[in-house]
Amino acid sequence: MGNEGVAAVEKALSLLDCFRPGAESQSLAALAQVSGMHKTTVYRLMNSLERMGYVVRLQTGNYSLGHRVLYLGKLYEQSFHLSSVVEPALHALAALTKESASYYVHENGERLCLFRVEPSEGLRETRLAGTSLPLDDTAISQVIRFWGMGEPIYDEQPALPLFTAGARDVHTAAFATPIFGAGDKFMAALSLSGPASRLSAAHSSGALDRAQLDAAADLSRRLGASASLCSRFYGV
Numbered sequence: 001m002g003n004e005g006v007a008a009v010e011k012a013l014s015l016l017d018c019f020r021p022g023a024e025s026q027s028l029a030a031l032a033q034v035s036g037m038h039k040t041t042v043y044r045l046m047n048s049l050e051r052m053g054y055v056v057r058l059q060t061g062n063y064s065l066g067h068r069v070l071y072l073g074k075l076y077e078q079s080f081h082l083s084s085v086v087e088p089a090l091h092a093l094a095a096l097t098k099e100s101a102s103y104y105v106h107e108n109g110e111r112l113c114l115f116r117v118e119p120s121e122g123l124r125e126t127r128l129a130g131t132s133l134p135l136d137d138t139a140i141s142q143v144i145r146f147w148g149m150g151e152p153i154y155d156e157q158p159a160l161p162l163f164t165a166g167a168r169d170v171h172t173a174a175f176a177t178p179i180f181g182a183g184d185k186f187m188a189a190l191s192l193s194g195p196a197s198r199l200s201a202a203h204s205s206g207a208l209d210r211a212q213l214d215a216a217a218d219l220s221r222r223l224g225a226s227a228s229l230c231s232r233f234y235g236v
Contacts, residue, residue, distance in 0.1 A: 139176035143189035182224030
């Protein structure tokens with residue numbers, strides 16, 4: 001497929017992204033305004049999507065999502081396994097940074113280490129997946145408390161990734177970055193942890209920041225977060 005065909009596919013998919021909670025039905029003019037495309041282009045692409053069952057045109061002339069979207073959503077639900085998405089991302093991040101990579105979720109008022117990957121070499125902080133810890137002042141807990149629970153622990157969004165050293169153990173430190181999923185909703189904290197001396201130096205230099213933000217952006221996209229949120233939030 002040439003570049004023109006690829007561009008047409010991307011434009012059609014971007015029109016589907018215009019439908020969201022509170023905007024389930026869209027007029028041609030609204031779709032053109034939100035997408036930034038000319039009305040003629042929107043009309044042509046929506047006709048194609050309608051023929052394929054991805055949108056339906058209502059009696060009012062507005063468009064809404066069609067049955068094919070529901071079918072693909074149900075198919076995705078059946079085939080999706082969180083571990084198959086998260087664990088490869090953790091392996092890649094641990095291999096790149098030589099630090100322990102973890103995926104923490106909020107459960108029953110605590111932070112649960114759902115997945116964890118250790119680096120293949122070097123001094124590291126070891127923790128088993130399935131470990132639950134209190135929501136304290138660590139970077140991981142701060143991510144969960146601020147983005148996941150809405151606690152006003154910051155007046156404005158802090159720079160990412162968050163970093164704390166010695167918050168729970170004087171010898172250890174951790175970075176943490178929020179992960180988002182479908183509907184741009186908070187899902188988890190992506191963490192990179194290890195010896196305080198080594199990670200404090202990395203924090204000062206910023207040597208590991210981009211790797212974490214790129215990993216968080218890629219993982220969020222794979223979990224269903226919008227491209228616009230990932231671009232804005234992680235700077236990619």
